[in-house]
Amino acid sequence: MRDALEQEIAGFERNLRAIPHRDDYxxxxxxxxxxxxxxxxxxVAAIDARSDSAHHARWRRTSD
Known part of the structure; x- marks a missing residue:
């Protein structure tokens, strides 16, 4: 049971670490x-959650 849980957590961690390679920001x-x-x-998730706001547009302009 513990080994299975550790393997599942390791899989989640691998997936999490792979995400930034697909996101420039x-x-x-x-x-x-x-x-x-x-x-x-x-x-990035917090900025994307506000994607239609003026805050997001201002951040994108300064980061590009």
């Missing part, structure tokens, strides 16, 4: 010291 954020996979993905 996450890759850029991860070049910042101290910003890893989880922080970058959390920030």
């Amino acid at each position: 996450a890759q850029r954020l991860m070049t910042t010291p101290g910003v890893g996979v989880l922080v970058a993905l959390t920030f």
